[in-house]
Amino acid sequence: MQTTQAVAAGQDICSGPPPRHPRPDGQDRYTISEVVAFTGLTAHTLRWYERIGLMPHVDRSHTGQRRYTNRDLDWLVFVTKLRLTGMPVADMVRYAELVRQGESTYDERRELLESTRRDVLARIHELRDTLAVLDLKIGFYATEGTTR
Amino acid sequence: MQTTQAVAAGQDICSGPPPRHPRPDGQDRYTISEVVAFTGLTAHTLRWYERIGLMPHVDRSHTGQRRYTNRDLDWLVFVTKLRLTGMPVADMVRYAELVRQGESTYDERRELLESTRRDVLARIHELRDTLAVLDLKIGFYATEGTTR
DNA sequence: CGCTTGCTTGGAGTGCGCTCGAAGGTCATA
DNA sequence: TATGACCTTCGAGCGCACTCCAAGCAAGCG
DSSP: OOSHHHHHHTOSSOOSSOOOOOOSSSOSOBOHHHHHHHHOOOHHHHHHHHHTTOSOOOEEOTTSOEEBOHHHHHHHHHHHHHHTTTOOHHHHHHHHHHHHTOGGGHHHHHHHHHHHHHHHHHHHHHHHHHHHHHHHHHHHHHHTTTOO | OOSHHHHHHTOSSOOSSOOOOOOSSSOSOBOHHHHHHHHOOOHHHHHHHHHTTOSOOOEEOTTSOEEBOHHHHHHHHHHHHHHTTTOOHHHHHHHHHHHHTOGGGHHHHHHHHHHHHHHHHHHHHHHHHHHHHHHHHHHHHHHTTTOO
16 A cells, blocks of 8 residues: 555655565564665664654654664665765755655656756766776776886 | 877876877966866865875976976866766875886776776766666656646 | 065865764563 | 663764865065
8 A cells, every 4th residue: 555556646755656665574664773784774874864854754663663664665775876876965855855745846856856867967978988088098008008 | 298208108197198288278387276267176175186195296486386287287187087986085196196106006007997997887887777766756757746 | 665466385174974972771582 | 580682862073075264475566
């Protein structure tokens, strides 16, 4: 019940394409250390993400310990992808806020993602240029360097 | 005399492929503000690069002001390319040291560049994955978002 | 001459994204 | 029931890459 319909209802956390859920085990309540193992983030970072508003409200056990859902994991995977595009954490927090505000923010969210998409493309082109420069230099070392 | 022969002699700053020199004007002694205009770096950053050993020795005017050469500009362009691959400044300082040590470090320099090259390639692949994720999400907003 | 502009230095400050520590509560196992 | 692993909060600290500041020197100009 947390996949396609909920996504279509626009009230969930991720609001993206329905991601395949099957996780390490078949559950839907993970401790912080399980999430650490799954995402590669540290427990400190996970708590910090929550403090700064980058996570939706994470459920708690009756004693106050965090219990992450599969949806939380999906969100973390997405956030991690955004992070390595170089997107500032503040922008991701903004996106998270939009998601919390519901489907009235669809347009703004799409614009944010499209602008991110443009950034990523530009970044790829930059990196390709750099690759060309590196290849030139490496080529130099392969000839001048070896036949010296 | 600072182009091809010097490069082939392996004692210059860049030791890469001979870059075309023609610069904003036809000179070879630029003030820091000219270099700012050309590279987009700030004067603060240029001085800081020098302090940490990322620049070869920059020449001075008779009154102690910096005078950058075309070779210095080439180096800065290269450094800027390396920077946006995400290479740490400390690693670039290491490379600069190798260049200063002369042609006996060709092998190590080549290895460093090849390892950087691998990093850049991996980075490009990551970004392409992220692009795919973004496209999926944007696609969702384009359909669910508009036909809501 | 005084003023402005541009440069010099060393050291201190900033913003980001974590990262760690202290002090204490909870849980599973023997 | 006791031990040890794991969890909680809040606040402070860290590493990186700049970024800025204060104090002062030099050159050009009306």
